Amino acid sequence: MKLDVEIALAQRLADAAGAAIRPLFRADYASEAKADASPVTAADRAAESAMRRLLDAEAPRDGVQGEEYGVKAGSTGRTWVLDPIDGTVSFMAGRPIFGTLIALLEDGWPVLGVIDQPIGRERWIGAAGRGTTYNGTPVHARTCAQLADATLASTSPNLFSDAGGHRFMALAARTAHGRMLWGGDCYNYGLLASGQIDLVVESGLKLHDFAALAPIVDGAGGLMCDWSGDPLHAESDGDIIALGDPARLEDVLEAMAGRPPARDIAPI
Structure with missing residues (x-):
């Protein structure tokens, strides 16, 4: 083939x-x-x-x-x-x-x-x-029952803008931030694909930084997207989410948007 x-x-x-x-x-x-x-x-x-x-x-x-x-x-x-x-x-x-x-x-x-x-x-x-x-x-990424169980990784806090940093920290506050990892660059995505960590969030990446990662994460049963939840392609802006368990995507997007978890929203 x-x-x-x-x-x-x-x-x-x-x-x-x-x-x-x-x-x-x-x-x-x-x-x-x-x-x-x-x-x-x-x-x-x-x-x-x-x-x-x-x-x-x-x-x-x-x-x-x-x-x-x-x-x-x-x-x-x-x-x-x-x-x-x-x-x-x-x-x-x-x-x-x-x-x-x-x-x-x-x-x-x-x-x-x-x-x-x-x-x-x-x-x-x-x-x-x-x-x-x-x-x-x-290899296969691991499941994650809830965002509070997720081990989160990112290369450096210096890569985030002020606004992006606030969104990232809002997410970090809902993860198992005691197990949060700094550093690692592309190695984090390999670890995610192998089921060692759950979530990688980055900002300001260039195409050469993320293009190779999406097929690896996706092929391991995970998901890579931008901060709006859209698939990655050559014109993506470089704000990246990688998830081992795609079921946690809405939780991640809610957290980064500053919205309370769905279960905490009172019925109208």
Whole structure:
């Protein structure tokens, strides 16, 4: 099947990125600040370059959009979206919870996603119509009976605007916030797909930050959407909700909107 070919290519892309990243982990490498003040390292650039060379050779007519080297137009309606190191700050700190993100979009919709953690050699793969796997073994997100039981994760409070931060904290107050997790970038979504945590909420992500995640979460029985509950696509604004148990979506949206839980609303 065609999707098998695409998954195999995505795996080779992850292999190529990992081979470029591993020699530089906890080693000497060049780094600098980009125009938006976020860091970029030689490992980011080497990993994306390795993936682009492979795509130029094996899928030359497809589009490519990468964090470090921008957009290459294609003619097939398909675009590979690359984030060579999602979590560069963690990489620079020697924390092996960053990951390489690889997505394939068809007409703007994510149909294939890979999270690859090259140090621990952990790899999640999700594809439309298929179950998500972790290192080749099927995984499934866990159920969550009520929002008060949910373990919530997010990368950093600094990513939220003032208004977004208020909405996030309104949600956090209704979750099991004693078990709330900061940090983790894409690794949180792999953990959610594997049934280790329940909920990830982020703000201000770019397409390369989230495109690979949706097929992985969805294929594990979870749900990814924006803060309005709409599915993610190339034009989404980057305000993201990932749920292990889709049954909790209305609870999350109510909490973020500042509405009381439905069971607490008095009948008219």
